[in-house]
Amino acid sequence: MKKSELRELYKMMFPDYPDIVTVRQLMEMLGISRTLAYSLINDGEIQAVMIGVSYKIPKASVINYVMNEKEDEELGKQADPAHTGAAG
Secondary structure (H helix, E strand, O other), X not given: OOHHHHHHHHHHOOOOOOOEEOHHHHHHHHOOOXXXXXXXXXXXXXXXXXXXXXXXEEHHHHHHHHHHHHHHHHHHHXXXXXXXXOOO
């Protein structure tokens, strides 16, 4: 993703959240469980930094994750014959 695209998305996505969010805020942003939030962080899907005993997550990392998931979903639809009109 280009920096200019990220800047635009940054202005539009999650405007009510600070630049650095907590795991609880991540859960709210994505509507996910605590377990999934920690899994995404531990698997490196969402970048985070451990400060003291808690993770701090750049909002840009959350936006990147969401946009990458969207791109993966769109690529999957393109490869799916049901979505491309190809006979299967």
